[in-house]
Amino acid sequence: MKKFTLPTxxxxxxxxxxxxxxxxxxxxxAVDAHRAWAGLLVFTFFLLxxxxxxxxxxxxxxxxxxxxxxxxxxxxxxxxxxLPVVGLLLIAVFFGIHHLxxxxxxxVVENDHILKYKSAYLNTPFFIxxxxxxxxxxxxxxxxLRKVSLAQDESKDPxxxxxxxxxxxxxxxxFAYTFALAAIDLIMSLEPHWFTTMFPVYAFSGLAYxxxxxxxxxxxxxxxxxxxxxxxxxxxxxxxxxxxxxTTFWAYIAFSQHMLTxxxxxxxxxxxxxxxxxxxxxIFTAAFWILHFLIPFGILLSRDVKRDxxxxxxxxxxxxxxxxxxVVWMVYGGLNIKGFPFGWLELGLFxxxxxxxxxxxxxxxxxxxxxxxxDPMLEESKHFxxxx
Amino acid sequence: MSxxxxxxxxxxxxxxxxxxxxxxxxxxxxxxxxWWIAFLVAASALGMFGIVLTYSFFKGLGIFxxxxxxxxxxxxxxxxxxxxxxxAGTLISAILYLFRQKWRTSINRAAEAxxxxxxxxxxxxxxxxxxxxxxVYWIFPxxxxxxPLWVNFRSPLLWDLFxxxxxxxxxxxxxxxxxxxxxxxxxxxxxxxxxxxxxxxLLLDVKKITLRVISLGxxxxxxxxxHYEKMVLILSALATPLxxxxxxxxxxxxxTSVIPGWxxxxxxxxxxxxxxxxxxxxxxxLMIIMRNVFKMEAYITMKHLENMGLVILVTGMxxxxxxxxxxxxxxxxxxxNEQYVFLNRLTGPYAWAFWVMFTCNxxxxxxxxxxxxxxxxxxxxxxxxxxxxxxxxxRFVIVVTSLHRDYLPSSWDMYIPTFYDxxxxxxxxxxxxxxxxxxxxxxxxxxxxxxKADEANEELAQHH
Numbered sequence: 001m002k003k004f005t006l007p008t009x010x011x012x013x014x015x016x017x018x019x020x021x022x023x024x025x026x027x028x029x030a031v032d033a034h035r036a037w038a039g040l041l042v043f044t045f046f047l048l049x050x051x052x053x054x055x056x057x058x059x060x061x062x063x064x065x066x067x068x069x070x071x072x073x074x075x076x077x078x079x080x081x082x083l084p085v086v087g088l089l090l091i092a093v094f095f096g097i098h099h100l101x102x103x104x105x106x107x108v109v110e111n112d113h114i115l116k117y118k119s120a121y122l123n124t125p126f127f128i129x130x131x132x133x134x135x136x137x138x139x140x141x142x143x144x145l146r147k148v149s150l151a152q153d154e155s156k157d158p159x160x161x162x163x164x165x166x167x168x169x170x171x172x173x174x175f176a177y178t179f180a181l182a183a184i185d186l187i188m189s190l191e192p193h194w195f196t197t198m199f200p201v202y203a204f205s206g207l208a209y210x211x212x213x214x215x216x217x218x219x220x221x222x223x224x225x226x227x228x229x230x231x232x233x234x235x236x237x238x239x240x241x242x243x244x245x246x247t248t249f250w251a252y253i254a255f256s257q258h259m260l261t262x263x264x265x266x267x268x269x270x271x272x273x274x275x276x277x278x279x280x281x282x283i284f285t286a287a288f289w290i291l292h293f294l295i296p297f298g299i300l301l302s303r304d305v306k307r308d309x310x311x312x313x314x315x316x317x318x319x320x321x322x323x324x325x326x327v328v329w330m331v332y333g334g335l336n337i338k339g340f341p342f343g344w345l346e347l348g349l350f351x352x353x354x355x356x357x358x359x360x361x362x363x364x365x366x367x368x369x370x371x372x373x374x375d376p377m378l379e380e381s382k383h384f385x386x387x388x
Numbered sequence: 389m390s391x392x393x394x395x396x397x398x399x400x401x402x403x404x405x406x407x408x409x410x411x412x413x414x415x416x417x418x419x420x421x422x423w424w425i426a427f428l429v430a431a432s433a434l435g436m437f438g439i440v441l442t443y444s445f446f447k448g449l450g451i452f453x454x455x456x457x458x459x460x461x462x463x464x465x466x467x468x469x470x471x472x473x474x475x476a477g478t479l480i481s482a483i484l485y486l487f488r489q490k491w492r493t494s495i496n497r498a499a500e501a502x503x504x505x506x507x508x509x510x511x512x513x514x515x516x517x518x519x520x521x522x523x524v525y526w527i528f529p530x531x532x533x534x535x536p537l538w539v540n541f542r543s544p545l546l547w548d549l550f551x552x553x554x555x556x557x558x559x560x561x562x563x564x565x566x567x568x569x570x571x572x573x574x575x576x577x578x579x580x581x582x583x584x585x586x587x588x589x590l591l592l593d594v595k596k597i598t599l600r601v602i603s604l605g606x607x608x609x610x611x612x613x614x615h616y617e618k619m620v621l622i623l624s625a626l627a628t629p630l631x632x633x634x635x636x637x638x639x640x641x642x643x644t645s646v647i648p649g650w651x652x653x654x655x656x657x658x659x660x661x662x663x664x665x666x667x668x669x670x671x672x673x674l675m676i677i678m679r680n681v682f683k684m685e686a687y688i689t690m691k692h693l694e695n696m697g698l699v700i701l702v703t704g705m706x707x708x709x710x711x712x713x714x715x716x717x718x719x720x721x722x723x724x725n726e727q728y729v730f731l732n733r734l735t736g737p738y739a740w741a742f743w744v745m746f747t748c749n750x751x752x753x754x755x756x757x758x759x760x761x762x763x764x765x766x767x768x769x770x771x772x773x774x775x776x777x778x779x780x781x782x783r784f785v786i787v788v789t790s791l792h793r794d795y796l797p798s799s800w801d802m803y804i805p806t807f808y809d810x811x812x813x814x815x816x817x818x819x820x821x822x823x824x825x826x827x828x829x830x831x832x833x834x835x836x837x838x839x840k841a842d843e844a845n846e847e848l849a850q851h852h
Contacts (some may be wrong), residue, residue, distance in 0.1 A: 012778045117722040176709055184720065197710075197717045198653035256636065256656040264651050268723065387488050 001153065004227035006362050014359040028345040033166045035345060037099035038335045043349045044089040045186060046210070047082055049203075050357050053211020054079025055142040056175060058149075059168035059264040062161075068238055070381035071230040071371050075218050076150055076211075080142030081364040082119010082357055087135055094128055101337070103192045114193055115335045121190055130185055134178040141171045152374035161376065178204040178331075179204060190276075191334035194272050198257040203330075205250040210323025213316040217363060220313035222370075230371055230382050233307040237386055239307025241317060247300060250326075276333045280340045288329055292322040324350045400839070401845040402767070411834045412574065414682050416581075419829060422681055427825045433818025440811045441516065449551025451808045457794045458787075458803035463513045463781040464641075466816050469666070470510035471552065471638055472659075474778060475631060476667025477503025478559045481695050482627035491695055493838040494687045498678060498802070499671045500563040501831070505823040506670070507556045509816050514548070541623070544640035551637040555630045562623050569616070569837035572606035575599040624655065635663040642786065649729040649790030652717075658710035665703035665749075666779035672772035674698045676765060679834060687834050690763050697762035700775060704753030709780075711750065729790055738803060740791045745785050765800075 021043070028036030054076035061069045097104045102115070103122040109115040115122070145167050152160045180200030188199050216239050221227045261269050275286050296319050307313045325342065332341045369376060400407065444451055454461045477500040484492040515521050526532075527549055529539045539546050578596050583589040605610065608785075639659035642650040652658075672693065679688040691701045718730040733742045761767045793800045827833070 114722045118720065121720065173705070177712070180709075180713065181716075184716075195723075196653045196714050197722045200713060201654060202656060210641075252632070252636075253657065257653045260640070260643045260651070260653045260655070265644050266646055266651070329525075373474050 001373055002155070003368065003372050004222055004225075004362075004366045006366045007225050008210055010221070010225065010362065011359065014355045014362070017351040017355025018359060020348050021350075021355060024345050024348020024352065027348075028278075030047055030243075031345075032338070034335070035337050037096040038331055038337060039349050040089070040096060041186070042188075042279060042324070042331050043353055044086060044093055045331070046244035046324050046327045046353050047089065047327070047357060048086045048182075049210055049323075050214050050353075051079040051086060051142075051205040052138060052175065052179060053207050053214070055138070055145060055171055056208065057211060057215065058145055058376040059171040059175070059225075060167045062168035063172060065165075067377045067380045068235060068384040070375050071379045072215070072219055072235055072239065073149075073372055073375075073382050074365065074368070074370065075215050075222075075361070077146050077372075078361050078365045079137065079211075079357075080146055082360045083135070083139050083142065085360065086358060087139075090131060090135065097124060097127075101189060101192070105190060110165075118192060119258050122192060127185060127189075130181065135152060136172050137178055141167065144383055145171060149372055149375075152372060153369050154374065156374040160374070164224075171192045179207070187330050190331060191272065192267065194334070196257060196261065196269060196272070198253060198260075202253050202257055205246065205253045206323055206326045206330075209243075209246040209250050210320055212239065212246055213320035213323060214349075214357065215239065216243060216316040217279045217313050217320060218365075219357070220309045220316075222362075222365075223309060231309075232384075234384050236309050236312055237303070240300060240312050243312070243316060244297070244300040244306070247293060247296050247319065251297070253288075254293075272333070276329065281333070284341050285329070288322070288325055291318065292326060300303055319352075321350060324353065344388070399850070400843055402686065404840050404843070407840055408573065408577065408836060410636070410684070410686065411832050411839075412577065415574070415832065416577075420681075423829065425823065426574075427822070430818050430821035430825055433814050434822045435818070436811050437815025437818050440808050440815060444808065451806060452812075453805040453809050454801055455801045455803065457799050457801050458791045460787055460791065462805055462809040462813055463517055463782065463801060465787050466813055467510050467513040468638055468749060468783045469780050470506045470513075470816065470820070471634060472666045472783075473670045473776075474503045474506035474510060474555075474667065475635060475660075475663035476629050476671045477501070477506075478555070478627050479664055479667065480563065480671070481562055483631060486628060490842055491692055493842050494672060494689075495675055495692055495833055496838070497563075497566065497831070497835040498828075498833050499675060500559060500566070500835075501827045502671060502674060503667075503822050503826065504556070505827070506561060506667075506835060507552060507559070509820045511552065512555075512816070512819065514545075519669055522552055544637060544644050547637045551630075551634050553635045558623070558627050558630055562627055563564045565616075565619065565623065566835055566838070568602075568604055568829060569608065570835065571599055571603035571833045572608065574749050574832070575603050575635040601809055632660050635659040642747070647790055648723070648725040649733070649786065652714055654710055658707065661703050661706035661710065662779060662782060662796075665700060665707055665753075666776055666803050668699045669772040669775035669779070670695050670704065672700070672768060673776070676769045676772070678828065682828070682833070683729050684834065687839060693765065694759075697756045697768055697771070700771065701753050701756035701762075704749060704756075704775070707752045711746075725795070728793075732793060733785060733789045736789065736793070738785065738792070739779035741781050742785050742789070745778050745781040748774045749782060752778065766779075776806050 025036060025039060025043070028039055051260045057076040058073060060066075061073055093100070101103075101122075102108055103118065104124050104127075109119050142271060145164065148160055148163050152164075154338065183203035187203060188195065216236075219228060219231060219239070223231060258273060260271055275281065296315055299305055299315050324346075328341060328346055375381075402410070414423075452461060452463075477496075480492050480499045481496040484496075515850060518524055518527065526534070526537075527539055527546065529541070542544055575596065578592070578599060583592050636656040636659065637657035643652055643655035645651055673695065675688050675696070679685055715730055718726045721727065731758075733739070751770055755767060755771060756762045788803050792803050
């Protein structure tokens with residue numbers, strides 16, 4: 001069983017990034033605490049979607065019976081290890097609940113009949129209880145998937161694939177509903193008067209987009225440092241296609257949500273777009289849509305880019321960053337943040353997220369076999385070719 | 389769930405000549421009694437469709453159950469229903485092609501035909517609805533002498549025209565291109581037929597010449613195939629976004645409005661999932677009938693049927709997710725109108741329609757979890773029909789329950805379909821099935837060339 005050794009240089013860089021994130025956050029609290037709380041939520045939610053994307057991707061592979069992806073599967077299987085940190089960060093967010101969630105102020109709720117109505121759902125104890133439930137389910141199922149897959153490395157028992165398929169089905173169904181609710185709770189309720197049915201799907205599209213970007217970067221990084229020799233340009237091509245698909249999917253969902261909101265022009269809905277298209281936000285939003293969709297879409301049409309790990313990873317850095325900006329876009333818009341919505345704090349937090357996520361995933365990854373050696377489909381995956 | 393893999397060999401294990409004979413048999417023999425009975429039933433329904441349609445032109449829309457709050461009734465429901473059915477064909481031929489799902493080859497031809505006929509059936513309803521169908525070309529934006537009078541580009545109904553006509557054209561091209569090698573095959577096979585009578589010979593000659601023309605001089609050389617494969621790939625890439633765009637735009641018809649129950653941003657993906665759900669259910673119904681009537685069990689195997697059952701399970705759960713989100717958001721919204729519409733769906737005068745929809749669409753696909761049930765033809769057949777009943781009712785629920793109770797209780801009214809509404813609904817099935825029955829008699833219902841190519845590949849793989 002070949003294991004990956006994490007080079008010290010990479011460790012240092014990632015720890016440096018983490019430190020950068022912590023410094024940025026600390027400085028943020030010193031300068032503008034309101035913005036720093038919002039930044040903390042962005043940081044937490046971004047790490048949450050990255051780690052959940054791993055479970056989603058793993059489960060998808062098992063349910064669809066995909067064979068090409070066996071060699072790359074260990075990476076998404078590992079991201080669940082980031083969840084404990086996310087749990088701690090969520091506790092920190094609970095402390096900032098009054099800074100973030102309008103509905104947590106009882107006096108405001110008392111004078112607002114909509115919030116008063118919603119207080120049966122949007123109240124602090126129930127909010128915390130819900131998050132704890134989602135978190136337990138995500139962590140429990142994600143770890144179960146990981147454990148069975150790791151156990152298969154030793155046992156080489158092909159029958160464990162059946163267990164994994166069943167677990168994946170359970171994960172997928174649980175994930176669909178709990179993540180939808182979590183997106184409503186954590187992000188949509190920042191603007192507690194606002195609602196739209198697409199929102200959970202929008203949040204999911206961001207999850208898949210950022211997640212696949214992170215996996216590509218991790219795989220290419222591991223390869224650059226002598227690991228994962230099994231992953232060929234054929235696998236890169238499929239990962240690139242995944243990134244292309246989720247780039248397009250995000251655009252489809254975002255367009256549907258925003259166009260329908262804009263077209264119907266209902267006052268209870270449109271202010272969501274209005275605040276994001278005024279003042280500093282106009283440039284921010286326009287750049288966001290161009291960089292999040294148009295540019296990666298254009299680049300990813302190329303077959304050559306998708307088959308070349310180095311070039312694909314460059315695109316993935318852009319999309320990972322834009323996935324982070326997407327969270328900023330969702331969170332900051334509702335919180336009346338002063339100044340341009342993206343500055344040194346957010347940049348620092350992005351580096352911090354990369355550091356935390358990269359360090360934990362790579363450290364956990366290097367403890368076990370590089371690829372699922374017990375999977376009966378492994379040989380087939382190694383010899384995978386794009387069928388043309 | 390691992391049944392989506394294509395490891396299990398799809399090999400047919402028959403000589404190519406026998407595959408030709410099996411698939412082309414219905415085209416080269418006189419129709420069976422079963423076919424004639426089915427055709428007569430379908431044609432009578434189509435006849436009724438024509439009569440009611442003509443009658444409605446003379447009498448006006450008053451013969452239907454439409455009234456003031458419910459100004460959109462069976463027409464739009466049938467339209468959305470049939471457009472939805474029309475999603476599976478191009479999905480199977482384009483998206484499953486890109487996904488390298490080899491099992492698609494036995495079913496893609498009939499599914500594409502179904503798509504084309506379903507879209508044609510759907511198109512009849514807006515055509516009637518424009519009031520004076522002989523002026524239908526007015527909805528195309530072109531410089532004209534009527535003012536000049538331009539169409540309303542801001543209307544999603546116009547986007548529908550663009551989306552559906554584009555989809556129809558590409559689907560038709562796709563279908564025809566797939567048919568070309570098979571036409572060439574039929575053309576070559578025709579050489580062996582001779583007629584004793586003069587008139588018979590003449591008809592045979594007409595058939596020969598027609599096939600010679602429509603097979604576009606296909607010779608089947610390696611070079612031809614190479615070009616052909618490239619073309620299929622490019623067409624698939626072009627058709628894929630179209631599959632999604634059609635029902636997305638159909639959903640805009642509702643979602644761009646401000647009517648509670650219609651204005652929901654989740655509508656586009658929700659409608660697309662629903663369309664694939666109902667489309668696959670209809671493919672399943674047709675394939676089960678076709679394999680039994682034409683004895684095509686060797687080509688449309690249990691594996692195909694099981695895979696379609698799984699697609700139904702997955703898309704059914706996606707649709708259920710969208711229903712849930714609608715209710716969750718309505719509850720969360722604190723908007724009185726929004727909440728009332730959904731409460732009214734559950735408990736109002738049309739609650740029965742909602743619960744029919746719920747049972748058919750949300751509950752019934754879950755039988756597909758069990759391998760025993762999804763490999764049982766009777767169960768699959770029943771589920772496929774139940775799902776389509778459910779999907780028709782879904783559109784009924786969306787259209788009627790959102791409209792019948794207006795903002796002002798004084799404008800409330802019930803929508804009671806008349807005999808003519810039902811006649812149009814049944815008639816639309818007549819139109820669809822007439823076309824489909826003619827298709828299975830005049831075109832190879834299974835893509836012969838593709839099935840043979842896959843067979844050759846499977847054989848090679850086994851010799852390795």
